[in-house]
Amino acid sequence: MPEQFPHGVRSEVGRLRTVMLHRPGNELRRLTPRNNDALLFDGLPWVDRAQVEHDAFAEALRGRGVEVLYLSELLTETLADPDAREAAIAHTMRDLRLGDTLRRYLTDLLRDQGPDELAETLMAGLRNDEVSGTGSVVAALHAPDDFLIDPLPNLLFTRDSSVWVGDRVTVTSLAMPARQRETQLTELIYQFHPRFAGTERIHGWDKEFLEGGDVLALAEGVLAVGVGERTRPAGAERLARTAFAQGLAHTVLAVPIDQDRATMHLDTICTMVDVDAMVMYPNVAHRLAATAIRPDPDGDLMVEPSAPFIEAAARAMGIDRLQLIDTGLDPVTAEREQWDDGNNTLAIEPKVAIAYERNVETNERLAAAGIDVIAIAGSELGSGRGGPRCMSCPISRDPL
Template sequence: MGEFGVTSEVGELRTVLLHRPGTELARLTETNRDQLLFDVVPSLERMRDEHDAFVGVLSDRGAEVLLLGELLPQTIAHSGAARIQGISAAVSERRLGPRLAAEVSAYLRALAPDDLANVLIAGLEFGELPSGIGRSAMSLVRFMHAPTDFVVDPLPNLMFTRDSSFWVGERFAITRLAFAARGRETSLTDLVFAHHPRFLGTRRAYESRTAPVEGGDVLLLAPGVVAVGVGERTTPAGVEALARSLFRDELAHTVLAVGIAQSRAYMHLGTMATMVDTDAIVMNPQVRRAPTFTVSRVPGGDPDVLTVTGPGEFADVAASAMGEARLRVIETALDPSAGDLPVYGADGSNTLAVAPGIVVAYAHATETNRRLRAAGIEVIEIEGGELGTGRGGPRCLACPIARAELPG
């Protein structure tokens, strides 16, 4: 592969995209936190400290860490098209009306790249607009909104960079997020991969504009084998569309559709199960037997014609697809007293591999981390008391862009 490419969840991590929590999280209040998918209003200072420590761990292990908050203004400065596309995705004529939307767009077009990037991430309140906008046009929308109402919504979940995109082979996939509070995140990731000079020449694997597929549901179990969770965030139609795209571009030969509960506690397949070695997976025991369908194409046939078999149990179907006699399954602890089920729901199964057999995990998942070590997995612990308030672990926080290919 070239500079970028990912064919597994466990190959040595070389380059990864993260987003340092910023002003967008300061927008969270007790009134809007549930709508913005947070259980509590976190401490931004402590969250940043935890995230900085996470970055330090990855850097110390030799990974290059790219930060979305730095790449976005660079992209806007480099590309006029990126500027226009970012503003178009952020300013809703349906919400603001045509005249106010036009005035807000003109205001944003005049901002410096750093300032525009901040608005696209952290949002914009009516009280932060210049006083003249919407006044001369007598905008009812401007008059009837409170100063703290949002002209552009903030994106407090942007730190979970795995959800809005993922890489498969040498290509990037832009997903479609199921909830309105997160929908615009994909537009920012798309801008960076499509227009930043660092990614010049990279190609898309997939772009969902219809049925939802979230990156947190996508596991690259082995080269050519992709598992996708079907639950609260990703639909069966989304898996079909993704499978057809991967087959057409010969990026995968098998896609597994794993049925998980339609529940926020489950959220993503990657929340409930992550690869920790080439033949080992840590998972919530309730997912081990999840009904799993195998989607494939007829060899040499039309990639748009799918063959579907199953269902079988997830752990068994995954092992067969990967060419393994069986997977080493390390089950997470479910006893809250063991520290694996804090109020935020992070239960230890959401780990990020930095190399085969070496993972980053939240320190509060004490019993699961003990089980991982007993199975021969090296566990690098990070604090996640504040990061976990958005219900995401180390894997959710990181979008691998380059991993070493596995031998063989």
Template sequence: MTELGVHSEVGRLRKVMVHRPELSLRRLTPTNHDGLLFDDVLWVERAQLEHDRFVAKMRDRGVEVFLLRDLLTETLAASETARQRLVELTASEFTVGVSMVDEVRSVLSAMPPETLARHLIGGLTVAESGLDLGRLRSQSVIAAAIDDESMFVLPPLPNTLFTRDSSCWIYGGVSINPMYWPARRLEAYNVAAIYRYHPMFAESDFEFWYPELGDDDRFNVVDFGRASLEGGDVQPIGNGTVLIGMSERSQARMIEQVARALFAKGGAERIMAVVMTKDRAHMHLDTVFTMLDRDAVTVYPRVMDNVRAISLRPGVNGAEFHVTEEKSFLSAVADALAVPELRVIETGGDAYQQEREQWDDGNNVVALEPGVVVAYERNTYTIAKMREAGIEVVTIEGFELGKGRGGGHCMTCPLQRDPL
């Protein structure tokens, strides 16, 4: 049986899921990149090279790296149920229209697994679909309105690059996350299929913290309304504690949902909600705070000096939760980790350079083991401070990857990580 679970933020990383830049990023243009949540278009070939080197450095350190698209292809090949359910969810009356749903589902169902996986992530244009618009225009207002065969039947999902967000492993289970922006919500369907039907996960014993799975052989994905959660806000730091940022993209409503599931099955003992200001520059907790070692963290002080920390524990006397507001975030984290005091490495440089390096993901580093992290080489001031504090920093290029506003932490979904 495969052993999966993420029991800390800095214990030795054993298995991780990443997504290599591909078709979806080739779809970015100066016209559409804002709607797809990117600040710029990427030189995809260069981004692939940078990502390959990032993966190579993790593998050199003994990390087993899985590519999301490979896992999705293998899932579709292994399970007809997964294929059928994904096609139904992706091409629904709400995504492609009442008049087109049967036609689009037929096109997708006929694709071999590798091709279907490519288009579920990369998007599908009218030209690529082979739909007979001449025939359909007499029965579909959607088809009648199409005047350019480069229009999308299915949208691309370029933010799949940031595998941290659509799902996150918390101790002995996983949360498949309801994403804040519509441009990202279809990502959750793909990872749900992988976790439910891929042989590696089917052979492993783990919990689904969210959403709850039904007894039938279908994964339950619903309209989450205004309650959203993204994995960049979630950090299982160890000792039964989970930090969850209340950020631009994660709300208290979902924090309570996940906390209830964790507490009900003894998956965690304490959830610390970190109340942040809402801003594109620090969209998730991990853009301003990550762990470097058992007792060391990196923070962006302009944001983290002003956060509030609220701890949730299992309730007593019939209450769902017992809630306390902490005196300070960092002291609460030290308490949770059972260390006397945290070593705090702030973003490097003067006020201007700090702002630049936070924007370039200077604080968004991923630990390979205690005291060893991966960082973008461009954040020279912050890296220097980490090294002065005794942290080993493995550097990677980020000239193109960095344009997506996500570093090593964002680009990795740990599947197995040791406890502290």
């Protein structure tokens, strides 16, 4: 059995010890040309190949001594707890589209399922033609292949539904309707699974919109929070207030990003690859700015004037300069590789990062800058717009 390290993350690049992943499953097989846009996928992945690619990703992590936990296994184990089961069912049945009769029917159906089957239903969803005898007007008016419980294909991106800040786990609040149930399941794991007994949780799925892909731990006590399509200003403020009150940070940098799909999270634009080095999408590097937020002695917030992100980050981190690795790409190539998650790397330790193999030129520039790039396949994994960092939730990293 692998050594169990204390839970906690204080930087992006401390040696990674434990990570939570989600292996692609039947929830991806529920994607169709009719629903993939609503479920936030740009195409229909070849699921068998996506599983092969994800297994190679997990093996690359294990090869570096990282303990890999799977969200699906943790959820199944969590649902063995009666209180967790009731909470999961109640959350799922909050959907106002169901109506009273169908809600009662589905509640009884889910209560009769064992932990394995219930976990599968909660992740892969339930179609109208998979139930019968509901006596429900809602079910009668739905098409046979309509979903009564929507699938959750974006579970693949475990970064977004929770993020560790120090020794606390931030249960996030996801902005897009297709993803909001994910974070409820994640919270159940942290609340009820024995592995996380005693873990303090902050924020929550019912709070202001805040997503893990927007939160970067630049250094001990320094958080950068992207504010754009997913994380909203109020979510960044709420995290800052909580982090300051609990002594988890001394500076939060709020970083406005374009509100479009290509830059949905801050980690689609930049990620740390060393204690003082970052890879960044060059087409926005010159205009990315940050507003530094610090605690006021009276318990409120001090908000500083906006400054160039690289300068504000270096100042907060207490270093002379934050090295920006120049990918040296022309604007068109840069845009293509950013779309393919070239900047969405996962640091395993300082100067060692996992990246998609398809971003050849970005990876070459990283290698030239002294970064050991572990390249993995991602032709199918990337169809939901996420790279190695998006697909991983670090639970334990060594302090720097």
